[in-house]
Amino acid sequence: MSGEGEWIRMVTARTPTNIAVVKYWGKRDENLILPINDSISMTLDPDHLSTTTTVSVSPSFDSDRMWLNGKEISLSGDRFQNCLRELRSQASDFEDSEKGIKIEKKDWEKLHFHIASYNNFPTAAGLASSAAGFACLVFALANLMNVKANQSHLSAIARQGSGSACRSLFGGFVKWIMGKDSDGGDSVAVQLADENHWSDLVIIVAVVSAHQKETSSTSGMRETVETSALLQHREKVVVPKRIIEMEKAIEARDFASFAKLTCADSNQFHAVCLDTTPPIFYMNNTSHRIISCIEKWNKAEGAPQVAYTFDAGPNAVMVARDRKTAALLLQRMLYYFPPQSESDLDSYVVGDKSILKDAGIVGISDIEVLPVPSEVKDRVPPPPRSKGEVSYFICTRIGRGPVLLTEDAQALLDPNTGLPK
Amino acid sequence: MSGEGEWIRMVTARTPTNIAVVKYWGKRDENLILPINDSISMTLDPDHLSTTTTVSVSPSFDSDRMWLNGKEISLSGDRFQNCLRELRSQASDFEDSEKGIKIEKKDWEKLHFHIASYNNFPTAAGLASSAAGFACLVFALANLMNVKANQSHLSAIARQGSGSACRSLFGGFVKWIMGKDSDGGDSVAVQLADENHWSDLVIIVAVVSAHQKETSSTSGMRETVETSALLQHREKVVVPKRIIEMEKAIEARDFASFAKLTCADSNQFHAVCLDTTPPIFYMNNTSHRIISCIEKWNKAEGAPQVAYTFDAGPNAVMVARDRKTAALLLQRMLYYFPPQSESDLDSYVVGDKSILKDAGIVGISDIEVLPVPSEVKDRVPPPPRSKGEVSYFICTRIGRGPVLLTEDAQALLDPNTGLPK
Helix, strand or coil: CCCCCCCCEEEEEEEEEEHHHHHHCEEEECCCCCEEEEEEEEEEEECCCCECCCEEEEEECCCCCCEECEEECCCCCCCHHHHHHHHHHHHHEECCCCCCEEEHHHHCCCCEEEEEEECCCCHHHCCCHHHHHHHHHHHHHHHCCCCCCCCHHHHHHHHHCCHHHHHHHHCCCEECCCCCCCCCCHHHHHECCCCCCCCCEEEEEEECCCCCCCHHHHHHHHHHHHCCCCHHHHHHHHHHHHHHHHHHHHCCCCCHHHHHHHHHHHHHHHHHHHCCCCCCCCCHHHHHHHHHHHHHHHHHHHCCCCECCCCCCCCCCEECCCHHHHHHHHHHHHHHHHCCCCHHHHEEECCCCCHHHHHHCCCCCHHCCCCCHEEEEEEEECCCCCCCEEEEEEEECEEEEEEEECCHHHHHHHHHCEEEE | CCCCCCCCCEEEEEEEEEEEEECCCCCCCCCCCCCCCCEEEEECCCCEEEEEEEEEECCCCCCEEEEEEEEECCCCCHHHHHHHHHHHHHCCEEEEEECCEECCCHHHHEEEEEEEEEEEEHHCCCCHHHHHHHHHHHHHHHCCCCCCEEEHHHHHHHHCHHHHHHHCHHHEEEEEECCCCCCCCCEEEEEEEEECCCCEEEEEEECCCCCCCCCCHHHHHHHHHHHHHHHHHHHHHHHHHHHHHHHHHHHHCCCCCCCCHHHHHHHHHHHHHCCCCCCCCCCHHHHHHHHHHHHHHHHHHHHCEEEEEECCCCCEEEEECCCCHHHHHHHHHHHHHHCCCCCHHHHHEEEHHHHHHHCCCCCCCCCCCCCHHHHHHHHCCCCCCCCEEEEEEEEEEEEEEEEEEECCHCCCCCCCCECCC
């Protein structure tokens, strides 16, 4: 190690979130985070939902420190330490003669890190922030530490931070293979199709206001494994078949099958949560209303227009078959869930605002005059328009995997002090 | 048939509702109403929840007519006709020489009925009104038509009107044996224990305000049978074991086991509803809050104090282990779900009001000063007190089976005209 105390080496990366369409729920190994079944996810566009992380190393740092969204947090957790141990064991020599940096493999055991991480969406909103976060941390540190490993190999490391993080190492459609090995070496993510494979799809996320504190997914899935009488049947019989069908649906861009499987698997995941003692409720009345709205519409059209899926919280992730359908979906969502009077449209529908334009909505007043959706006309009168049930909508799409950000301006740490900018 | 046009024969009966603790959900024969699994229920005290039905026959009646809660309804439905056909085929000669009535078996094919039925609880509240209704209709008509059959035999007839009606032919704890025969002859109810076997138990029903129209249980269970990937496992593997355990728990008056099985089976029933395409939601946020309240309390006590179960709607049926616990439960319920300002206590807590007295509540002002339940103290602050989420509470107990009402004043039809009084 040369130039001690004088240099700071820094890497910045950005990594997407992902949403499972065949769900992961239940571990067979709590420490290594090995799942009881395969899962499949879509990677969401990092422009709208991603984590940016700057990792830095310097002989001048005397402890590992991390800042999340500007606030210092502890790194003493097992999950972070497990990732770090794996990365250190696979780190390589690094040399940058221009900057006078020379790090030998053995040095990584002693060197400390400063890490700053930032989500471009609310951390507390239940939008897979830990998946994007751990994926980004591992991806950035692997680059910093010159780890010679492919993305699947890195996914097995990220998996030990947060199970679903392994699926954020790739763009497009991703499968997390549960694996068989007791050390988890074969429990890795692989890409099924890249982000350009099915570019018609449009994703709208409804961030639903939650009043109740939710069960964390870690303790929730442990309780389901311990007490649900239905989970084993799901894991052994239902999911293996669904994984095969979902891979086919994705490959063939068969939206009807994709939607049917996605909705059924989301509902079954929430069913095994309910079959847990004590029961776990992640969806609320608003989630139920969103499902009813989509089911009714799909039925009226005679074929699925939109798929929905819910993770461990009340937020809906909706997938429209194409842009035209997405505009119709957004109209329906804004009809049923208008913004509160004091909200402005700009902060109520975020992300890819071109969908809003396609829907013909340029101001709050356009929402007030939206027609009753055709599928409810001449039938039961529509439920009252509920203000405030949805916090906001995010319009997005399927996106790419992790990238390194090379511009100095994009780093979250000061290159001279190694502290948050 | 003698005295034609001059006489009216009349029978009045009262029959209880019941609530399943191991649920019936799914038919193997839609027409005969044969279930895919055994179920077990508690019969509720008819003083608080029952149907009273007067059936009458006269040569002067020229069509079958029925009045439910004073409003005439159609009797053309298959279910009513199936019950009537069965009863006619098993009817016997009847003679009352004093009144000049003589009916031969063959006459029953031609005679018409007038029927009046009245529920002592709101029909629309989702409190098994069809179970009590069909049980009462069959029980009363069997008496009118001099059907020589025991209660289990009658239960197989009532079953063809509404599956769970068969369980309302007995008091106490009742098992509906699914049976094997294709004609349904062995799909009958039997009494496991009478209403005095476990008289410590106190039942409190929370009638929860529902905003959404619910899926009928008939179409709901058909959809679950057709689409749920988990139902078969429930029916073949989970329920048979639970039935044995529940019978043991009831026999031994083992409240801990009874509560565990009751709650788990209610939750699993709602889980398979959620696993249906499209998913069926019967519980709402209020139902979830009631469950959370009980689960938290049971956990804090280290042993179950109260069991809960929900049928095809948001209403909670809670079973307290004894009177003392029931008073504590009622305090908690009124703490979390106080009446709306304009409500009076008398109509907010109905049924056995002595529980209210035990809870130390004599007026609305006593509710306002209820202490925070001990299990939430020093932890997260309690959720806001929600007015209007619960319509009212019914305090009741396990009760007896059908009875004939012999006082003329109890009949719902005028003995001279055969029309509603």
